[in-house]
Amino acid sequence: MHHRSRVLNKMRRTRLALIMAALQAASASALAQSDAVPAFKQVDSIEARVQGCVTCHGQRGQGTNNGYFPRIAGKPAGYLYNQLIAFRDGSRRYSPMNYLVAYLPDAYLREIAEHFAKQRPPFAAKETAPVDSATTARGQSLVTAGEPSKGIPACIACHGAGLTGMEPGIPGLVGLRPTYIVAQLTRWRVGDRHAAEPDCMKRVAVRLTDADIAAVAAWLSQQAAPKDPSPESSNLVRMPFACGSQR
Amino acid sequence: VSKLRLGLRILVALAVLAVIAIGAIVWMHPGALPNNPKAVATNATTQVINRGEYLARAGDCVACHRMPNGKAFAGGRPMPTPFGALYVPNITPDDDTGIGKWTADDFYRMMHTGVSRDGTLLYPAMPFASYTKVTRADCDAIFAYLMSVTPVKQQNRRHELKFPFNKRDLLLGWRALYFNEGEYAADAKQSAEWNRGAYLVQSLGHCAMCHTAINALGGSSESKAFEGGMIPNQNWYAPSLTSNREAGLGNWDIQDIADLLQVGASHRGTTYGPMAEVVYNSLQYLTDEDVKAMAVYLKALPQRDTEPPPTSQARLVNPTVMEMGRKAYATQCAVCHGDEGKGNAPAYPPLAGNQSITMSSPVNSIRMVLNGGYAPGTKKNPRPHGMPPFSHILNDDEVAAVVTYIRVAWGNSGTPVAPAQANELRTLLPE
Numbered sequence: 161m162h163h164r165s166r167v168l169n170k171m172r173r174t175r176l177a178l179i180m181a182a183l184q185a186a187s188a189s190a191l192a193q194s195d196a197v198p199a200f201k202q203v204d205s206i207e208a209r210v211q212g213c214v215t216c217h218g219q220r221g222q223g224t225n226n227g228y229f230p231r232i233a234g235k236p237a238g239y240l241y242n243q244l245i246a247f248r249d250g251s252r253r254y255s256p257m258n259y260l261v262a263y264l265p266d267a268y269l270r271e272i273a274e275h276f277a278k279q280r281p282p283f284a285a286k287e288t289a290p291v292d293s294a295t296t297a298r299g300q301s302l303v304t305a306g307e308p309s310k311g312i313p314a315c316i317a318c319h320g321a322g323l324t325g326m327e328p329g330i331p332g333l334v335g336l337r338p339t340y341i342v343a344q345l346t347r348w349r350v351g352d353r354h355a356a357e358p359d360c361m362k363r364v365a366v367r368l369t370d371a372d373i374a375a376v377a378a379w380l381s382q383q384a385a386p387k388d389p390s391p392e393s394s395n396l397v398r399m400p401f402a403c404g405s406q407r
Numbered sequence: 408v409s410k411l412r413l414g415l416r417i418l419v420a421l422a423v424l425a426v427i428a429i430g431a432i433v434w435m436h437p438g439a440l441p442n443n444p445k446a447v448a449t450n451a452t453t454q455v456i457n458r459g460e461y462l463a464r465a466g467d468c469v470a471c472h473r474m475p476n477g478k479a480f481a482g483g484r485p486m487p488t489p490f491g492a493l494y495v496p497n498i499t500p501d502d503d504t505g506i507g508k509w510t511a512d513d514f515y516r517m518m519h520t521g522v523s524r525d526g527t528l529l530y531p532a533m534p535f536a537s538y539t540k541v542t543r544a545d546c547d548a549i550f551a552y553l554m555s556v557t558p559v560k561q562q563n564r565r566h567e568l569k570f571p572f573n574k575r576d577l578l579l580g581w582r583a584l585y586f587n588e589g590e591y592a593a594d595a596k597q598s599a600e601w602n603r604g605a606y607l608v609q610s611l612g613h614c615a616m617c618h619t620a621i622n623a624l625g626g627s628s629e630s631k632a633f634e635g636g637m638i639p640n641q642n643w644y645a646p647s648l649t650s651n652r653e654a655g656l657g658n659w660d661i662q663d664i665a666d667l668l669q670v671g672a673s674h675r676g677t678t679y680g681p682m683a684e685v686v687y688n689s690l691q692y693l694t695d696e697d698v699k700a701m702a703v704y705l706k707a708l709p710q711r712d713t714e715p716p717p718t719s720q721a722r723l724v725n726p727t728v729m730e731m732g733r734k735a736y737a738t739q740c741a742v743c744h745g746d747e748g749k750g751n752a753p754a755y756p757p758l759a760g761n762q763s764i765t766m767s768s769p770v771n772s773i774r775m776v777l778n779g780g781y782a783p784g785t786k787k788n789p790r791p792h793g794m795p796p797f798s799h800i801l802n803d804d805e806v807a808a809v810v811t812y813i814r815v816a817w818g819n820s821g822t823p824v825a826p827a828q829a830n831e832l833r834t835l836l837p838e
Contacts, residue, residue: 196800197738197739197742198739198742198743198795199742200742203751203754203755203792204754208754208792209790209791209792209793210793211743211792211793211794211795212779212780212781212792212793212794212795213793213795214795215779215795215796215797215799215800216795216796216799226799249475249476250475250476251476255836255837255838256778256796256798256837258837258838259778259780259837259838260778260779260780260781260793260796260837261781262683262684262687263671263683263684263686263687263781263782263783263784264781264783264784264791265784265789267789268784268789268790268791271790
């Protein structure tokens with residue numbers, strides 16, 4: 161009898177814990193999801209005009225709880241503008257984006273880019289996917305030191321000491337999820353994604369292996385939010401490769 | 408005294424010299440061009456080329472004769488058709504790879520009869536069934552313009568059509584069935600404005616290419632003109648322009664029709680997808696007078712409904728579905744389109760009483776919910792509002808429910824949509 165009530169008690173507690181966990185998960189997802197729901201104050205405003213972006217990139221460009229869509233807030237305006245133009249003209253291929261911006265003029269794409277470049281929303285909690293320490297170490301070493309024997313420069317050499325990017329054309333890497341980073345580096349390596357010539361990122365990507373890419377993506381996704389999320393000023397440093405997007 | 412006089416004379420002489428010098432500087436300085444553009448005389452050739460450029464815009468040549476990100480008129484763009492891929496030719500004036508060696512007669516024959524310079528029959532992806540109605544003078548102006556653009560050396564690609572469609576002789580049969588040669592003939596009973604609109608819609612505008620159903624042979628019959636149909640390979644539905652239950656414009660204001668065509672957004676509805684492309688590349692460049700003429704003609708098209716309105720039985724909606732749709736609408740849609748579906752036009756189109764929502768084909772509404780869309784950025788609306796995609800947020804049941812909801816709520820007269828229809832369109836790439 162006593163034993164039975166203890167079991168029942170334990171079951172009740174487990175059930176309660178499960179319900180609590182489910183509730184927490186639901187509220188977390190509702191919170192994250194609410195960032196992805198259209199909302200604005202005034203119709204004649206840039207906030208209202210960029211509602212076409214928010215279900216994937218979040219109200220302020222912070223990203224959403226979807227694993228793929230990247231954070232765009234605070235990336236240099238020049239970089240965001242180059243991407244919008246490339247999506248519109250088809251030189252960067254991702255059909256949902258190609259379709260959305262197909263008939264938008266340069267000046268408007270510039271305005272949209274500048275809007276999201278100015279945003280400073282908080283960063284999402286970092287990912288806690290288990291990665292073995294060897295992979296983490298390899299990722300950290302590639303990001304911070306590169307691998308000179310293979311001609312691989314450190315990510316921080318161009319993407320900024322705080323990995324927040326560099327004006328005008330180099331994106332920040334903090335706050336991006338591993339799926340997105342792996343997909344982009346792989347696309348660059350196989351020649352599916354390009355930047356303005358000379359395409360410095362291509363020169364880096366072709367020197368990376370699948371394992372390198374996975375390690376870099378894993379380490380980047382584990383980094384804490386930067387104190388100052390703003391991109392570095394242009395050309396404070398000599399970059400290891402010439403980049404068309406910095407001209 | 409004489410010294411004083413001499414000094415005075417020298418001063419006067421210097422003053423005169425200074426005035427002359429200043430005058431010379433002012434007179435010789437180029438300055439800005441006069442403000443009035445009419446003061447700049449354009450010779451006859453320039454006028455013809457300018458008119459040709461305008462008409463080439465009205466014909467939307469670049470929509471096909473340019474690769475995305477490619478040089479205008481250099482061709483190369485693959486056009487998927489149900490019969491295989493066609494590759495659009497180079498129409499820049501390059502002697503070897505373009506139309507540099509063509510004459511105005513060659514060009515007119517091609518536009519008017521669909522026969523190329525060397526006698527080859529053109530595939531009807533080139534809208535010569537519409538362009539046949541273009542006047543000789545307008546064809547000559549377009550030709551003069553095309554001759555004036557920068558030649559691009561770019562070899563044409565061979566078409567990749569399946570047998571038997573790769574046999575051009577078959578086109579003789581197609582032409583016998585579907586091609587009526589002849590320039591536009593004005594209707595004396597109608598106004599000059601109506602005739603101008605009819606000319607632009609029927610000839611250069613080649614609206615019938617999408618807004619008239621295309622049958623299994625890639626032909627469309629004149630008796631069904633503007634009755635609407637699916638656009639092959641694009642999976643958008645081009646609504647009927649002759650039915651007030653679709654995009655029939657019988658009860659629209661002229662200004663709203665003109666805005667839809669030229670601005671891309673109006674108080675009654677907004678253009679997305681293939682029609683946004685037409686506005687972006689072509690119609691936004693037309694004059695207010697020409698756009699109004701098109702609106703006058705389109706509004707006056709005879710109204711004929713090809714099918715009866717849906718029965719009340721066909722309009723019955725499962726209450727669970729309705730509730731699911733209402734919830735999704737309240738969460739995701741109402742912020743822009745309003746609780747009562749009234750929208751906030753022209754930024755956010757109304758859904759209540761909107762024919763493009765209630766028309767029998769739900770394809771466009773489903774696509775908008777899945778992929779979102781921006782109205783085209785035009786001279787009169789350079790910063791359009793846009794709708795976000797929901798394909799990653801709503802599942803097939805929810806997409807079908809919310810589209811069902813907007814088709815029947817607020818007195819809308821549409822019919823419910825099945826989740827399978829949402830699923831079918833989800834698997835397609837947005838374009």
